[in-house]
Amino acid sequence: MIEASNLCKNYGPLLAVDNISFTARPGEVLGLLGPNGAGKSSTMRMIAGFIAPSSGTATICGHNIEKKPVEAKKCLGYLPEGAPLYDELTTEQFLRFVARARGMERNSQRGKINIALERLSLRGVAHQTIETLSKGFKRRVGLAAAIMHEPSALILDEPTDGLDPNQKHDVRILIRELAKERTVLLSTHILEEVEALCTRTIIVANGKILADATPAELLAKSRYDRAVSIQVTDSISARAALDGMPGVTGFEQNALDGRLYVFTKTKSRTDEAIAERLRQRHVAFTDMRVERGRLDEVFRSITMPEAKA
Amino acid sequence: MSPTIAIYRRELRSYFSTPLAPVFIMIFLVLTSAFTFYLGDFFQAGQADLQSFFLFHPWLYLLLVPALAMRSWAEERKSGSIELLLTLPVTVWQAVIGKFLAAWTLIALTLLLTFPIWLTVVWLGDPDNGVIFASYIGSWLLAGTFLAIGSAISALTRSQAMAFIIHASVCILFLLAGYPIVLSMMQVLFDQSIVDAISGMSFMTHFSSITRGLLDLRDIAFFLINSIAWLLATVLIIDLKKAG
Numbered sequence: 001m002i003e004a005s006n007l008c009k010n011y012g013p014l015l016a017v018d019n020i021s022f023t024a025r026p027g028e029v030l031g032l033l034g035p036n037g038a039g040k041s042s043t044m045r046m047i048a049g050f051i052a053p054s055s056g057t058a059t060i061c062g063h064n065i066e067k068k069p070v071e072a073k074k075c076l077g078y079l080p081e082g083a084p085l086y087d088e089l090t091t092e093q094f095l096r097f098v099a100r101a102r103g104m105e106r107n108s109q110r111g112k113i114n115i116a117l118e119r120l121s122l123r124g125v126a127h128q129t130i131e132t133l134s135k136g137f138k139r140r141v142g143l144a145a146a147i148m149h150e151p152s153a154l155i156l157d158e159p160t161d162g163l164d165p166n167q168k169h170d171v172r173i174l175i176r177e178l179a180k181e182r183t184v185l186l187s188t189h190i191l192e193e194v195e196a197l198c199t200r201t202i203i204v205a206n207g208k209i210l211a212d213a214t215p216a217e218l219l220a221k222s223r224y225d226r227a228v229s230i231q232v233t234d235s236i237s238a239r240a241a242l243d244g245m246p247g248v249t250g251f252e253q254n255a256l257d258g259r260l261y262v263f264t265k266t267k268s269r270t271d272e273a274i275a276e277r278l279r280q281r282h283v284a285f286t287d288m289r290v291e292r293g294r295l296d297e298v299f300r301s302i303t304m305p306e307a308k309a
Numbered sequence: 310m311s312p313t314i315a316i317y318r319r320e321l322r323s324y325f326s327t328p329l330a331p332v333f334i335m336i337f338l339v340l341t342s343a344f345t346f347y348l349g350d351f352f353q354a355g356q357a358d359l360q361s362f363f364l365f366h367p368w369l370y371l372l373l374v375p376a377l378a379m380r381s382w383a384e385e386r387k388s389g390s391i392e393l394l395l396t397l398p399v400t401v402w403q404a405v406i407g408k409f410l411a412a413w414t415l416i417a418l419t420l421l422l423t424f425p426i427w428l429t430v431v432w433l434g435d436p437d438n439g440v441i442f443a444s445y446i447g448s449w450l451l452a453g454t455f456l457a458i459g460s461a462i463s464a465l466t467r468s469q470a471m472a473f474i475i476h477a478s479v480c481i482l483f484l485l486a487g488y489p490i491v492l493s494m495m496q497v498l499f500d501q502s503i504v505d506a507i508s509g510m511s512f513m514t515h516f517s518s519i520t521r522g523l524l525d526l527r528d529i530a531f532f533l534i535n536s537i538a539w540l541l542a543t544v545l546i547i548d549l550k551k552a553g
Contacts, residue, residue, distance in 0.1 A: 051398050051551055051552075061533075069398075070398045073396060076396070078396045079394055084391075084392060086323065088322075089322065093322065100312075100314070100315030101316060101399055
């Protein structure tokens with residue numbers, strides 16, 4: 001369980017985090033999504049106890065991070081942004097340091113380190129110094145350190161940043177697996193990750209929460225959600241045919257492939273009605289598709305309301 | 310206690326897995342020998358003691374301890390690993406003490422490695438080993454106080470070069486506090502009672518009274534209390550930076 005209530009952070013005159021509150025429960029993967037500089041990292045740092053909030057509180061598994069920092073940090077696994085490590089140590093030495101500093105029992109250390117090395121496929125670099133590792137390996141070493149003590153809450157600041165597509169895939173599977181009985185809070189600006197991983201998403205910009213919804217709910221806000229797209233050679237007559245049809249609210253043509261998007265007001269299926277109408281008016285078309293909502297468009301419209309998507 | 314030990318061991322390992330520890334030890338040994346034999350007239354003095362050896366320790370520490378202490382927090386801040394360290398279930402005190410003790414251990418080891426010079430006087434004459442032992446303790450305490458100052462200054466900045474310069478300047482001020490160069494300046498600014506207090510803070514006065522063979526509890530307490538005060542300042546600085 002991770003709780004943030006009315007968290008605020010000022011850096012001088014700059015209000016980096018502005019009254020952020022949420023609760024993440026076990027089994028939940030809560031994604032903080034937002035543009036760079038939105039206050040995601042500051043929020044996570046406050047919850048993890050690295051910086052003190054200007055006002056508001058955070059609790060981890062019921063322990064207030066400011067009043068009971070050691071207890072709170074004991075049930076937390078935290079991966080800081082950029083996954084800073086001690087470069088002069090080897091992977092194994094580093095994990096052993098973290099195990100000791102966490103006060104893990106001497107005879108369980110060995111086993112837990114081995115499990116973490118195995119889970120993140122780090123066995124091959126166990127005796128290599130961290131400074132010689134690639135970015136992807138470093139990130140996984142940081143993740144291994146964060147999950148080694150099997151914490152009931154995990155805070156991961158951009159966990160898949162710097163990983164190649166295969167590693168991203170593996171880490172996502174790992175996070176999903178970890179989330180079964182744990183609470184996971186992660187930040188990202190990779191939109192596909194939200195769909196792939198999160199059970200709930202909070203969109204932050206300029207330090208404020210702008211949306212708090214499941215990925216499906218966010219997708220439903222997209223104007224592409226259930227829009228119909230077709231390939232036509234004569235887009236002008238297609239538009240003319242469909243204009244004025246009940247429920248049709250607008251058109252858009254992709255400048256690159258010439259695909260015509262028909263936006264509708266209703267959330268029910270309109271593809272067959274549109275096909276029928278086009279056939280009646282003798283407009284040739286191919287490759288009709290019902291579109292899915294687009295998260296990037298929803299993200300843009302929420303975080304930059306003044307810009308047209 | 311176990312987090313302190315974990316941090317202590319990691320720090321010590323870092324000193325030895327980088328060239329820092331070997332270089333520090335080598336330079337200290339080379340410079341102490343050079344100073345003792347050339348500048349200190351070890352042979353010409355004709356006395357079986359290590360006065361001329363310990364005489365130069367404060368000045369060597371002035372150069373070498375900032376080099377050791379500057380990295381302790383500034384580097385953590387620069388590399389970002391401080392975020393990892395302070396989000397482990399570790400109190401700031403434990404981290405500060407662990408780091409301090411690791412550096413102090415390295416200095417103890419360096420001092421132990423100067424034993425050939427002690428063997429030399431034992432072989433050449435019949436020195437007062439009590440005085441030599443007291444001087445070693447005094448030298449170690451002085452280095453510890455320098456380290457504690459360095460820890461606080463290193464916590465203030467993310468630039469190691471800055472930490473080095475400020476640390477060396479603060480140390481020289483404390484070393485020379487009993488000397489006219491500092492006191493005459495202070496006399497212009499402050500009342501005589503404050504000037505006396507400042508002169509009482511001189512590291513040199515306390516150090517030389519120990520190296521004369523008087524292992525006075527007050528001198529030991531002076532260095533220990535000073536160290537603790539600076540370590541406390543380090544904790545406060547780190548806490549303040551957290552709120553910043």
